Amino acid sequence: MIAVDGGPQQVKGGAVGVRSIARERSLDICDSDAVLTAEDAANFLKLSPRTLEKWRSEGAGPPVLRMGRRIAYARRDLVRWLAEQEARGRKESSVRDELEVTCRPYFKDRTRQHVDIHLTHPLDPAQPVRRRIVAPVGMDAVAATEWGRAEAFKLYRELCREPAKVDNVERKEGESPKHPNHNTVKTLAEFWPQFLAGHVAELKHSSKLNYESAWALHIREVLGPIRLDEIDEKLLSRLRKRMRQELNLSYSYTRQICESVSVALRYAQSEGELPKGHDLPELTWAKQRKPKVEVYSREGLERFIAVAKNEEERALHLLLTDGALRIGECAGLMWKDISLSEHTMEVTRCVSRGVLQDTAKGEDGVVPLSPRLVEALRGYRPRGDFVFVPDGEYSPHSFPRERREYVLEGTLGMRVRRAQGLARLAVYGPHRIRHSVLTLLARMGVSPYALQALARHARMATTMKYYIHLNQGELAAQAVAALADPDAFGNAKATRGNTPEFTLLT
Structure with missing residues (x-):
């Protein structure tokens, strides 16, 4: 039975055992290991030849x-x-009599389905196996359920291929498969350096610093001594409660810290530090009302550009407005990235917390230059490779390692805040200018795809959710105006038969 009201969608297959699954999804005989010699078959079955x-x-x-x-x-x-031998011995199938495939919309992407599979381990009947997976794009509930049933057979086959192991944990003689040797499971404090070296090391510098501070300030004290397989929703909730109630930290920051723990646990499972069938904890978060963000008007942005004291400040102000750059990307901008003849600039690096990174804060991309920005850059030509240089000379590569804490983006940010005050604007910092530019363009009817390209966001959801603060009343007015259009429901001059007919209820 499949529910279609957005809630859990469950399909029960009746008495679905391995034999019925095998009939539906038989192994491909063309697999390289589909045919075994007598000796290999004996090893597979853990029997003597x-x-x-x-x-x-x-x-x-x-x-x-x-x-x-x-x-x-x-x-x-x-x-x-x-499967037949195990079923004969226990009077039941090696998979639970009712193979449950639970399907619901994926909370991170409502257009996809989240599939939950339950079955019994083929070699350890006392051990249930659960697998949570996200169905491929484009599948509805029925298709995702069928796909999940096929994945259940693949999982069963994989478990049969390694009978000496249960969920990647070696069993000793006489040891219960459901309770492996606890000494083999690391604590979070023991595993964290491995997580930093294997996963966090591949991230951007700012992300590395976020993980390091999260561990040192919050995670280590609460969850450091806990084994990986003992971290559950209750312990994560304890961390959340400490941050929200005792330390009075923000909702978004608290959620970011808890998500850091979840990422570490998922990486531990991928590295074999946690059993494959182990359920990873997931917290339920209350939906928060999105705060209203005040943006600058077009007149305010023009005043911000006009208060520039010199060509350097005018170039900086125009890069923030006409180029919609982040302040760290302005700090990392080099003259070789700019083509004044072609009126373009390539954004491929940024400065984050005093460290030059070889990638932009968002997606790398080419941004067109407005005519007045081209004019400002032509009139401003300091020495050095970087567009903005404090005291006339700055090159991060020339700084010794102990002096790389010099934060150029902070210096530029203070100059932008001072200019906001001179322009009689509320001092929100340089990033509010980027918010305001994108919002004004959206109100002018610019395509969301053009906004995404200018903002260099990897996902359209980021453009719409975080940066476009439209007045809902204005959007509703546009919808009502379109509804009042006599041609809103089709072309009145269309001939009968080539367009659907509508009847207006009065």
Whole structure:
């Protein structure tokens, strides 16, 4: 039964065992390891070759492939035979009698489906296996459920291929498969350096600093001594409560810290530090009302440009307005990135917390130059490779390592704040100028795709959610005006038969 009201969508397959799944989704015989020799088959089943030989003479055991004088076994036959033996021993299927495939909209992307699969481990019946996966793009609930059933068989086949291990944890003789040796599971404090070296090291400098501060200030004290497999929703909720109630930190910052822990746990699972079937904790977050953001008017932005004291400040102000650059990208801009003849600039680097990065703050891209920005850049030509240089000489590469804490973007930011005050604007900092420019362009009817290209956002959702602060009343007025248009519901001159007919209810 599938619910279509946006809630959980569940399909129960009845008595769906491995044999019925195998009939629907049989193994491809063309796989390189689909046919095994007698010795390999014995190793697969954890039996001696003599046992298989005895069974062949008695006509028992798994089905045999005879190729002349040679004996072989199909891996799919071994998997089915294992399922049958386990079902005969326990009077039930090796997968739970009702294979449940739960499907619901994915919370990060409502156009996709989140599939939850439950089955029983083929070699350890007491151990349930759960897998949460996101269905491919374009699948509805029914298609995602069928896809999830196929993934369930793949998972079962994968579990059968390594009978000596259960969820990547070696078992010792006499040890319960459901409770592996706890000494093999690291604490979060023991695993964190591995997480920093393997995952965080690949991120941008600002992200590295965020992870380091999150660990030192909040995560280490609460979750550091806890084993990875013991971190659950209750412990994450304790971290959230401490940050929100005891430290009075913001909702967004608290959520960012908790998400850092979730990222570390997902990486631990990918590295085999956590069992594959282990349920990772997920907190439920209350929906927050988005605060209203005040943006500058077009007249205010023109006043901001006009208060520039020299050509350098005018170039900076125009890069923030006409170029919609971030302040760190202005700090990292070099003259070789600018083509005055072609009226373009390439944004490929930025300065973040005093460190020059070889990527932009957002997506790298080419931004056209307005005529007045071209004129301002032509009139401003300081020495050096960088467009903006404090005290006339700045090159991050020439600074010794101990002096790289010099924050150029902070220097430019203070100059922008001073100019905002001189222009009689509320002093919000340089990034509010970028917000205002994109919002004004949106109100003028500029295509969202053009705004995304100018802002260099990787996702359209970022452009619409964070930077376009439109007046909802203005949007509603546009909709009503379109509704009042006599041609709003089609061309009145269209001939009968080539367009649907509408009846207006009065």
